Amino acid sequence: MVKQETQREQTASMEDYLEAIANLGAGKKVVRVKQISDMLGVRMPSVTSALKRLSEQELVEHERYGHIELTPEGAKVASEVIDRHEALAHFFAQALGIDQATAEEDACKIEHVISPLGMERLAKFVEFMEACPMGGANLPDRYEYYLEHGELPQDCVKKGVKET
Amino acid sequence: MVKQETQREQTASMEDYLEAIANLGAGKKVVRVKQISDMLGVRMPSVTSALKRLSEQELVEHERYGHIELTPEGAKVASEVIDRHEALAHFFAQALGIDQATAEEDACKIEHVISPLGMERLAKFVEFMEACPMGGANLPDRYEYYLEHGELPQDCVKKGVKET
DNA sequence: TATAATTGTTAGACGCGTCTAACAATTAGG
DNA sequence: CCTAATTGTTAGACGCGTCTAACAATTATA
Incomplete structure (x- = not known):
């Protein structure tokens, strides 16, 4: 065959x-x-x-x-492309905090070249970030703080996660 | 002029x-x-x-x-491309936990199309992730757990970050 | 409904980036 | 040092994806 x-x-x-x-x-x-x-x-x-x-x-x-x-x-084929586009735009906008226009722009380019594994992991990562809020100070918020102030917010080092 | x-x-x-x-x-x-x-x-x-x-x-x-x-x-020009390449490969390998070969492959493609802002934020994000360990259970580790088990590790919800 | 405006197609050109075939220069081995 | 192997170039073709110019069909309107 x-x-x-x-x-x-x-x-x-x-x-x-x-x-x-x-x-x-x-x-x-x-x-x-x-x-x-x-x-x-x-x-x-x-x-x-x-x-x-x-x-x-x-x-x-x-x-x-x-x-x-x-x-x-x-x-x-179209829907596969659109799925990639949406996941990418979502990642850039929500996870990286990029303006919608630029997020779309990047998604439009990257959707044609990223590997299936890269795509899958990126999507999973966004899911994870959104599902793992760490109480009131979730990751996106802390990241935003970091972007703004150039240094880690308090709760990255002091609060949270003591080894118990 | x-x-x-x-x-x-x-x-x-x-x-x-x-x-x-x-x-x-x-x-x-x-x-x-x-x-x-x-x-x-x-x-x-x-x-x-x-x-x-x-x-x-x-x-x-x-x-x-x-x-x-x-x-x-x-x-x-070359060194700009190489910088993008390295940051991207680093992101895919370290942050997303993708094998080196695929990470390189994706970096090779995306380095030619990603926006300056996207690039900058991606790099900052990796920096942040690595600098913000949240005690012993750092983000990459928790992400890895999530990848493996399909659900959040304990310390995402129970431990860490109470509002004090 | 005749005509004007709009939309769509065809024909043909062009730039990019690749290729093969043929040949030329350089380098390595006897 | 001559010859063979290797490396590099030139010439020319091709596919993709775009364009402009010219024309054809369709649609809207006076």
């Missing part, structure tokens, strides 16, 4: 198109070339040619001057 | 070449096309053509069949 090897692995650009189409189409809304072009900051012919490629890979259905829709396979 | 706007901003590929040259040349060692080609996993003509481009931008000095060296400007 020969290894099918679908050679599925999208470029960053194609992932961006899939992501945009998924986001624009969320809630059954009709998706237009112009919207995609605006959302991604490219010209319309770039969108048309991307749609052609994605159609050839069966990730998108597109009829001339008409309907644009993700295939089930395309939707799957 | 017109805005000089040096339009300096390297592609991921060019940053990789600069990084490789810096690493290979560390400690005055002679740098060869073949080494760069092996290190980056590309063929030699790709290296030659990259060197040509980087020379045109005054980031590298290269004489035919001979000497390869970073200019001061090139060395500066």
